[in-house]
Amino acid sequence: MTPDEANPVLELDETVHQRIRLGILTVLAETPECTFTAVRDQLQLSDGNLSRHLRVLEEAGLVGIRKAYEGRKPCTWLTLTRDGRTALRRELTALEHLVTRLRATDPLSG
Amino acid sequence: MTPDEANPVLELDETVHQRIRLGILTVLAETPECTFTAVRDQLQLSDGNLSRHLRVLEEAGLVGIRKAYEGRKPCTWLTLTRDGRTALRRELTALEHLVTRLRATDPLSG
Numbered sequence: 001m002t003p004d005e006a007n008p009v010l011e012l013d014e015t016v017h018q019r020i021r022l023g024i025l026t027v028l029a030e031t032p033e034c035t036f037t038a039v040r041d042q043l044q045l046s047d048g049n050l051s052r053h054l055r056v057l058e059e060a061g062l063v064g065i066r067k068a069y070e071g072r073k074p075c076t077w078l079t080l081t082r083d084g085r086t087a088l089r090r091e092l093t094a095l096e097h098l099v100t101r102l103r104a105t106d107p108l109s110g
Numbered sequence: 111m112t113p114d115e116a117n118p119v120l121e122l123d124e125t126v127h128q129r130i131r132l133g134i135l136t137v138l139a140e141t142p143e144c145t146f147t148a149v150r151d152q153l154q155l156s157d158g159n160l161s162r163h164l165r166v167l168e169e170a171g172l173v174g175i176r177k178a179y180e181g182r183k184p185c186t187w188l189t190l191t192r193d194g195r196t197a198l199r200r201e202l203t204a205l206e207h208l209v210t211r212l213r214a215t216d217p218l219s220g
Contacts, residue, residue, distance in 0.1 A: 007137065007152055009129050009130070009133035012132075017129050018128075019119050022208070029215045042117055043119065044120065088218065092213070092218060096209055099202060108195070108199055
């Protein structure tokens with residue numbers, strides 16, 4: 001791997017790559033619709049922290065948020081949008097490039 | 111992959127995972143010592159942006175910074191510390207888990 005080749009991190013989009021947002025998108029990719037509490041618990045987040053990152057993802061058009069009632073209980077449903085799926089797929093490809101490059105780096109391969 | 115399994119993003123450390131810092135560590139892993147300008151150019155950063163992230167990495171003990179003169183020209187040398195190498199190796203393992211999990215996610219595998 002020569003230093004002249006474009007570094008794989010240049011392919012990464014911070015909106016998607018950020019650790020918690022990447023986690024949210026990963027969870028949503030695995031289930032067609034997922035509640036706020038399910039995502040929060042799986043990623044071990046506070047309500048506030050999850051809300052903050054959901055706002056970024058919603059503004060970028062990557063996640064849809066739908067509030068509804070289940071009986072008398074309010075419930076927040078989250079879905080990955082088509083753009084969200086595309087963005088996650090792009091991140092995945094970039095991460096694979098990065099992993100391949102790092103694995104080819106001698107002192108890390110051991 | 112069941113939702114009960116720990117999400118791979120929980121293994122990620124934000125100090126290392128952040129896009130630019132991950133890029134810096136990747137470049138430094140590939141060369142025993144690397145100048146400030148070489149890293150800056152390969153990652154297409156401004157001086158200020160690179161300095162800011164180097165400070166975070168230096169404070170975490172992941173990168174060493176050594177200022178010296180090459181003839182009359184001041185030069186900043188950057189090295190990955192032993193802890194930096196360990197942290198990058200850990201990030202790499204976590205990314206591999208994430209990639210494997212995402213590749214197993216049906217709507218993304220196509």
